[in-house]
Amino acid sequence: QVQLVESGGGLVQPGGSLRLSCVASARTFSSNFMGWFRQAPGKEREFVAAIDLPGSRTYYAESVKGRFTISRDNGKNTVYLQMNSLKFEDTAGYYCAAERTTFTRLATTWDFWGQGTQVTVSW
Numbered sequence: 204q205v206q207l208v209e210s211g212g213g214l215v216q217p218g219g220s221l222r223l224s225c226v227a228s229a230r231t232f233s234s235n236f237m238g239w240f241r242q243a244p245g246k247e248r249e250f251v252a253a254i255d256l257p258g259s260r261t262y263y264a265e266s267v268k269g270r271f272t273i274s275r276d277n278g279k280n281t282v283y284l285q286m287n288s289l290k291f292e293d294t295a296g297y298y299c300a301a302e303r304t305t306f307t308r309l310a311t312t313w314d315f316w317g318q319g320t321q322v323t324v325s326w
Contacts, residue, residue: 205231205315207299212320215289223284223320225299231315232280234301238262239273239284240310241295241322248298250308252284262306267293289324296321 211223223239238253252273253262261273272285282299299317300310307313 204228205301207231207301207315207317209297209299209317209320212297212322214323214325216326217290217324219289219324220285220287221289221322223286223297223299223322225282225284225317227280227282227299227301229280231301232277232282234303234314236302236306237273237275237282238300238302238313239282240298240300240313241293242298242319243295246295248310250310251297253302253306254282255306262308264308286322289322291324294322294324 206228209225215221236253239251240248241251242248254273258275270288275282296319298319300313301315302313
């Protein structure tokens with residue numbers, strides 16, 4: 204069964220931090236890549252970060268590099284996104300995704316998706 208469940212979103216002030224979590228079914232978590240995407244109203248879903256199965260390679264969008272960190276706990280079938288120094292423009296729905304084969308930054312190529320968790324950066 205494919206299952207991805209995100210949590211950890213919320214309202215945070217600019218400069219603040221949040222940690223998103225995504226718990227996956229064992230089958231889904233064995234995908235070659237786990238990743239995070241985000242989508243703001245009126246915009247396309249965009250790549251944020253990804254991590255390979257062993258956790259040895261990570262990939263980031265330029266807009267979040269140095270502020271966000273993706274990690275995974277293979278014993279808990281969980282992938283995390285630590286978000287620091289949050290900005291207004293980080294406001295979006297954040298989606299956990301799994302890619303079974305080849306990594307790309309295109310949302311349309313990823314195989315499995317969670318329902319998303321909202322992150323709002325505001326005063």
